[in-house]
Each structure stands twice: as C-alpha cells, then as structure tokens.
Amino acid sequence: MLTTRCAVLGSPVAHSLSPLLHRAAYAYLGLEWEYDAREVREEDLPGFVASLDASWRGLSLTMPLKRAVVPLLDEMGDRAVQAQAANTVVLEGTGERRRLVGHNTDIPGAAAALRERHDGPVDRAVVLGGGATAASVLLALADLGCREAVLLVRDPARAADTLDAVGRHPSPPEVEVAALGSAVPAPDVLVSTVPASAQPGLTGLVAGAGVVFDVIYDPWPTPLAMAAADRFVPVVGGHDLLVHQAVLQVELMTGRPVPVDVLRNALGATP
Structure with a gap:
C-alpha cells in the first residue's frame, strides 16, 4: 500500500515550519502520512507537478509559487479564484480523473489570526x-x-x-x-x-x-x-497566520479537522 505523501514547495524552503505543523496534525489524527519540504523554483513547478504519482495527496505552496501554480490547476476554490493565488493544492481522484484543486487558506487564516489577537x-x-x-x-x-x-x-x-x-x-x-x-x-x-x-x-x-x-x-x-x-x-505575527492557515490546509488534505492548539503547541507558541 502506498504511503500518502504531502509537501511544502518553494524556493527557498529550508526554513519552513510547515513540516513540523502537518506532522503534528497527522500524529493527532493517527495518520501515517509523510510531509516534507521540497525546493522547487518557479520554472521547475510544471515538471514537478507532472511527476506526482498516485501517492501524493496535497501540496503547500510558498512564494514564488502561489500565483505560478494557477495555470496548472484543474479547479480552484472561491478564495483562490478571488486572489488568483493558491497556497494549497489537493490532488483528488485517481488515474485519468486525477485533478489538481487549488485553495487559498491564507485569506481565512489571516482573518482568524487577526481576530484572535485584535x-x-x-x-x-x-x-x-x-x-x-x-x-x-x-x-x-x-x-x-x-x-x-x-x-x-x-x-x-x-x-x-x-x-x-x-x-x-x-x-x-x-x-x-x-x-x-x-x-x-x-x-x-x-x-x-x-x-x-x-x-x-x-x-x-x-x-x-x-x-x-x-x-x-x-x-x-x-x-x-x-x-x-x-x-x-499589539502584534499579530507570522506564527499566528501560519498556524491558522495550516489548520485549514490539513482539513482540506485529510478531510478531518484538527484543533488549532495542536499546531500551536507544536510550535511552542501561546495564544
């Protein structure tokens, strides 16, 4: 049985905390999924996406890929359409019906992060x-x-x-x-x-x-x-946005909700 795989893509991407957050979510959900960071430049994105096999379920995208991915998508959620940018891609279906669906969790994540502290x-x-x-x-x-x-x-x-x-x-x-x-x-x-x-x-x-x-x-x-x-x-920081958008990413990729505190605790952050 194939191990389900997800990753964060970007350049540079070595500093990303997304693997820490998503792995914490998988542990909470009891999922034996893999999530890592992949160095992918804008010009290499089409080739990387084309190479994904049936084991892949989701991608998190950092700059400069959020807008570059749009032409590669089969479908976009409403917020991704508004922004014409996707920070999340979910691979749905199998075989010839495999589709890349783009979402934007930065928008609701930013709203939640701001309202939590202000x-x-x-x-x-x-x-x-x-x-x-x-x-x-x-x-x-x-x-x-x-x-x-x-x-x-x-x-x-x-x-x-x-x-x-x-x-x-x-x-x-x-x-x-x-x-x-x-x-x-x-x-x-x-x-x-x-x-x-x-x-x-x-x-x-x-x-x-x-x-x-x-x-x-x-x-x-x-x-x-x-x-x-x-x-x-008062300050709302990048960790706040990161946690709130990642909670939404996890639910899109796994179909299951995770409490925001699970991800916040993985960072050692406090509300």
Missing part, C-alpha cells in the same frame, strides 16, 4: 508589499469590514494583480497605491508582507497604529514587531 476596528489599513500574500491579507481585511487601504510598494506598477484580486471581493475597500516610504496617516491595522531586511526604515509607521500584523516568522521578532512592542502596540 478585536478593535479594522476600517483603515496600510499594507507593505504588493504580492500574493498582500492580496490575501487585503481580502481578509475586506471580510472583516475594512473600508480603506493604502498599499505601499517598491514599484506601484507591479501592484496591478493585487488590485485586481481585491476588486473581486463583493465588498472591497478603496485601495490607494503609493511608493514604499511614503507618509501615510496612522491606520487601524498596519500589515507587513515585506522581508525583515526591508523593514528598518519603515518602523515609524508603527506610531499610532491600532495593531501590527507582520506575516514574517523567520527571523522573529522583526524590526516592525520590535518597534510595535516598544510602543505597546
């Missing part, structure tokens, strides 16, 4: 970065009732895909695009999807924010997270 307003947001993760967080904020957002990016011309994604939400916020480093009013929510190395010149944005949501978890704490702590501003 029950204040989310009307106005500032988002650093304009990639697939930024689109997912903006869609999550739209779910929570965000009305206005400023997207700060290095190259405003490259934010088109993110703006298109937000526009597919039934109640999208009004989004303004500006260059990274621009002066903006203090938001209810400051979101960062940029690397920690790009943050030192941006820590002044923390002043007056209601909450800081930094999707990075390695290294941690990031300059923005430290600046927020110094100002007693």
Whole structure:
C-alpha cells in the first residue's frame, strides 16, 4: 500500500515550519502520512507537478509559487479564484480523473489570526508589499469590514494583480497605491508582507497604529514587531497566520479537522 505523501514547495524552503505543523496534525489524527519540504523554483513547478504519482495527496505552496501554480490547476476554490493565488493544492481522484484543486487558506487564516489577537476596528489599513500574500491579507481585511487601504510598494506598477484580486471581493475597500516610504496617516491595522531586511526604515509607521500584523516568522521578532512592542502596540505575527492557515490546509488534505492548539503547541507558541 502506498504511503500518502504531502509537501511544502518553494524556493527557498529550508526554513519552513510547515513540516513540523502537518506532522503534528497527522500524529493527532493517527495518520501515517509523510510531509516534507521540497525546493522547487518557479520554472521547475510544471515538471514537478507532472511527476506526482498516485501517492501524493496535497501540496503547500510558498512564494514564488502561489500565483505560478494557477495555470496548472484543474479547479480552484472561491478564495483562490478571488486572489488568483493558491497556497494549497489537493490532488483528488485517481488515474485519468486525477485533478489538481487549488485553495487559498491564507485569506481565512489571516482573518482568524487577526481576530484572535485584535478585536478593535479594522476600517483603515496600510499594507507593505504588493504580492500574493498582500492580496490575501487585503481580502481578509475586506471580510472583516475594512473600508480603506493604502498599499505601499517598491514599484506601484507591479501592484496591478493585487488590485485586481481585491476588486473581486463583493465588498472591497478603496485601495490607494503609493511608493514604499511614503507618509501615510496612522491606520487601524498596519500589515507587513515585506522581508525583515526591508523593514528598518519603515518602523515609524508603527506610531499610532491600532495593531501590527507582520506575516514574517523567520527571523522573529522583526524590526516592525520590535518597534510595535516598544510602543505597546499589539502584534499579530507570522506564527499566528501560519498556524491558522495550516489548520485549514490539513482539513482540506485529510478531510478531518484538527484543533488549532495542536499546531500551536507544536510550535511552542501561546495564544
């Protein structure tokens, strides 16, 4: 009997904590499944997907693969269609009926992570970065009732895909695009999807924010997270997003729910 296999794909991917989380979930569920990390570059993704045999059940995707996988999918869930990005692929069916179904658990995962640690307003947001993760967080904020957002990016011309994604939400916020480093009013929510190395010149944005949501978890704490702590501003971290989106991934791949605390305890994190 074939061992059921899943993996996280990306480049770089060695730092990923996804294997730790998914293996903890399998142990809780009593499943003898395998889950590992595979270094896959964007140009190698079609070949990797084509090589998957019947033992494969699911893939977790990190950047830069969340958008690159879309043309390879047979079907997409509603949130993946909205974002035009999938961080989760479930292989369904057998033989010639085998299908690749893409899902986006970043959107509901981000909403759950934010609401777990912050029950204040989310009307106005500032988002650093304009990639697939930024689109997912903006869609999550739209779910929570965000009305206005400023997207700060290095190259405003490259934010088109993110703006298109937000526009597919039934109640999208009004989004303004500006260059990274621009002066903006203090938001209810400051979101960062940029690397920690790009943050030192941006820590002044923390002043007056209601909450800081930094999707990075390695290294941690990031300059923005430290600046927020110094100002007693609540912080939602990358581990929070990771755990909440992974719980949803596990259920999509296995068909069985897992308590979020099982994954949180695997990280040694506390709510």
